[in-house]
Amino acid sequence: MAQKFSQLPLTGVKVVDFGQYxxxxxxxxxLGDLGATVIHIDPPTGPMWDNPANAxxxxxxxxxxxDLKTPEGLAxxxxxxxxxxxxxxxxxxxxxxxxxxxxxALRAQHPALITVSLPGFASDDMERRDWRAFESVIxxxxxxxxxxxxxRVLMGLSPSFSPLPLxxxxxxxxxxxxxxxxxxxxxxxxxxxxxxxxxAAAVMEGLCYNSLKVDSMPARxxxxxxxxxTRRRIEGLPMTLxxxxxxxxxxxxxxxxxxxxxxxxYVVCPSHKHHARRCLEVLGIYDELVAEGLTEEDDTxxxxxxxxxxxxxxxxxxxKDWADHIAARMKDVFITRTSVEWQRMFGRxxxxxxxxxxxxxxxxxxxxxxxxxxxxxxxxxxxDMIQPGPVVWMEESGEEALTPAPRPPPPALGPx
Numbered sequence: 055m056a057q058k059f060s061q062l063p064l065t066g067v068k069v070v071d072f073g074q075y076x077x078x079x080x081x082x083x084x085l086g087d088l089g090a091t092v093i094h095i096d097p098p099t100g101p102m103w104d105n106p107a108n109a110x111x112x113x114x115x116x117x118x119x120x121d122l123k124t125p126e127g128l129a130x131x132x133x134x135x136x137x138x139x140x141x142x143x144x145x146x147x148x149x150x151x152x153x154x155x156x157x158x159a160l161r162a163q164h165p166a167l168i169t170v171s172l173p174g175f176a177s178d179d180m181e182r183r184d185w186r187a188f189e190s191v192i193x194x195x196x197x198x199x200x201x202x203x204x205x206r207v208l209m210g211l212s213p214s215f216s217p218l219p220l221x222x223x224x225x226x227x228x229x230x231x232x233x234x235x236x237x238x239x240x241x242x243x244x245x246x247x248x249x250x251x252x253x254a255a256a257v258m259e260g261l262c263y264n265s266l267k268v269d270s271m272p273a274r275x276x277x278x279x280x281x282x283x284t285r286r287r288i289e290g291l292p293m294t295l296x297x298x299x300x301x302x303x304x305x306x307x308x309x310x311x312x313x314x315x316x317x318x319x320y321v322v323c324p325s326h327k328h329h330a331r332r333c334l335e336v337l338g339i340y341d342e343l344v345a346e347g348l349t350e351e352d353d354t355x356x357x358x359x360x361x362x363x364x365x366x367x368x369x370x371x372x373x374k375d376w377a378d379h380i381a382a383r384m385k386d387v388f389i390t391r392t393s394v395e396w397q398r399m400f401g402r403x404x405x406x407x408x409x410x411x412x413x414x415x416x417x418x419x420x421x422x423x424x425x426x427x428x429x430x431x432x433x434x435x436x437x438d439m440i441q442p443g444p445v446v447w448m449e450e451s452g453e454e455a456l457t458p459a460p461r462p463p464p465p466a467l468g469p470x
Contacts, residue, residue, distance in 0.1 A: 061451035062089025067237065070131075070138040071095065071115065072155070074102040076189070076219050077172040077253060078144030079111040080226035085140065085233065086114030087444045087455060093134055095120050100464075109433040110441045112461035119465065122153040135160055135167070139246075140233050142170045146184055147177035161246055168236045168246040172225050176252040192221040192253045202264050204279040205300055208286075210293040225256035227445075274358065277371045278303040305371045306381035307333060310410065311388035318410040319393050321384075321400075327354070327368025332403050334367075334380075337387045343380065426456050434463035 067090040071082035079094065086092040092115040100119075101108055121127035132155065135141050141160065143150045151157070157169040171177070174187015185191060193199055198220060199213035206212050229251040236247040258265075268275075282303055286293060301309050307330050310318040323329035327350060334340035351366035365373050372380065388396065393409035400407040411419075417440055422428040426443040433439045444455040 060089055061448070061454055063448055063451065064234075064237075065089040067091070067140065068138045069093070069140045069142065070134050072131075072141070072143040072145075072150060073172070075144065076103070076107070076111070076222035077225045077229075078142050079108075080222060081170060081172065081229045081233070082115065082142050083111050083113060084226060084230040084445060087458060088234075088446060088448075089451070090140070092116065093118060093138075095131060095134075097121065106436060109431070109436055109439055109461060113431060113441070113458045115461060117462055122155065128154040131155060132160075136164060138167065139237065140168045140170060142172075142229075142233075144172035146186070147171070147173050148183075157248060161248060164246070166240060166244060166246045168233055168240070169248050170229050170233050171248075171250045172229055172253060173250070174253050176255065177250060179252075182254075187253060189219045189221055189253075190215070192257060196221075196254055196257055197265065198257065198261065202261055204277075204283060207283055208279060208293050208295040208300060208303075209297070210295075212293075220260065221253035221257035224260035225251050225253045228256050228259065272358070274373070275371070277305070278374060278377065302378075302381070304381075306377050306384055307372075308370070309381065311385055313388055313393040313396060313409070314390060315392040315394070317393040319388060319396050319407065320410055321405075321407045323406045324370035324372075325368065327366070329405055330368045333400075333405050333407070336399050336403050336405065337384060339383050339387060343383070346379075348376065348380075426452070429456055429458070431458060431460050433460050 064085055067085070069082055069085050069090045069092040071079060071092055071094040073079045073082060073094075082090075082092045082094065094112060094115045094117045096117060096119050098119055098121045120131050122131055135155065141155075141157070143155075143157075157171065161167050161169060173183065174185060174192055175182035177183055182195070187195075193216065194213075198216060201207065201212065206214055229249060232249045232251065236249060240246055279300070282295075283293075285291070295303075304310075305324050306321075307324040308322055310320050313319050321333060323333055331340060331350070334343060349363040349366055350368065351361050351363070354361075354366050354369055365376055371377065391399075396407070397409050416422055417428055419428075423430075426447075428440050429443045431439050431441045441458075444458075447455070
């Protein structure tokens with residue numbers, strides 16, 4: 055029987071994955087999902103992070119056990135690297151080199167090779183490069199625990215731990231994209247490249263919008279939450295707002311509303327005049343608010359002193375008087391229908407909004423399965439699992455990407 059030809063775009067690309075924990079294996083997983091042949095290398099003691107997440111991180115991979123501290127193991131690893139297009143690691147700078155796998159030397163011997171490193175901190179960061187930069191260390195160092203969210207500050211939850219591996223998530227996406235771009239560039243030059251994506255740099259790239267500060271910013275751009283933080287700090291008041299208190303400080307088009315079935319509905323359509331107008335039209339209060347004086351500027355990019363009125367539908371943030379009034383009317387209407395009804399109505403109108411759900415609801419939702427956002431994978435350890443679907447979709451290979459190969463079974467234990 056003829057072997058079926060894969061339509062996945064990275065078919066034929068060979069990847070060696072030295073990665074452990076999350077970031078390195080995630081990059082290799084993304085490349086494997088796109089069709090690359092991935093060989094993952096574990097030490098004799100097995101994965102350094104024995105976690106159910108490995109069921110996803112190790113799919114579409116061949117797993118080999120190699121002891122880099124032995125001459126035979128090192129030679130085997132270097133032979134694999136010599137045949138690879140991409141080699142990945144996410145240790146502290148210099149650690150893999152001490153074990154005999156020197157990326158600079160490898161690229162000198164094999165100029166077409168692409169190497170990808172994901173250290174916690176940059177290799178030229180002499181103060182932090184040798185830190186054991188686990189996800190929590192990156193988060194604590196880069197401000198994720200303290201000021202990555204105005205809601206946390208106002209509720210007095212700073213610093214607060216987040217279980218989300220934000221740095222690894224951002225770093226893996228950036229590194230996988232860079233590796234594919236390096237493959238593309240190699241077609242023109244014949245040369246590979248050395249890519250370094252420090253986790254600390256990646257998380258700042260993803261979350262730096264929370265740290266922007268604009269000197270002399272006009273007052274009309276200051277949100278109610280920002281104004282409340284400033285007021286409380288000046289007056290020495292504690293940050294003790296409740297969740298309900300916070301909702302009253304949110305822009306009406308960027309907040310949650312209680313529905314008839316007791317579920318909150320999240321509306322997120324600020325700074326878009328047409329979305330905001332359609333939101334009010336679906337709620338049936340647009341004409342009412344216009345009659346009360348709500349206006350829409352044709353060109354909100356004109357200087358504010360050239361506007362015909364003080365505000366306009368679709369600007370963010372709305373002035374407090376209009377924000378409070380619109381939010382009050384929206385609350386009155388949302389409570390009259392269930393979140394499912396609003397989901398249908400907002401979806402048909404093309405308005406960004408959705409009911410709040412628990413993660414377990416979303417994982418098992420029929421839409422998530424039908425859309426390929428969640429897929430069924432038969433893992434050799436955990437059996438039938440629901441795993442995240444492919445991140446990248448290609449028209450020719452979308453269906454193929456929905457059926458990744460599960461990770462291979464763990465090696466059988468030998469006699470004692």
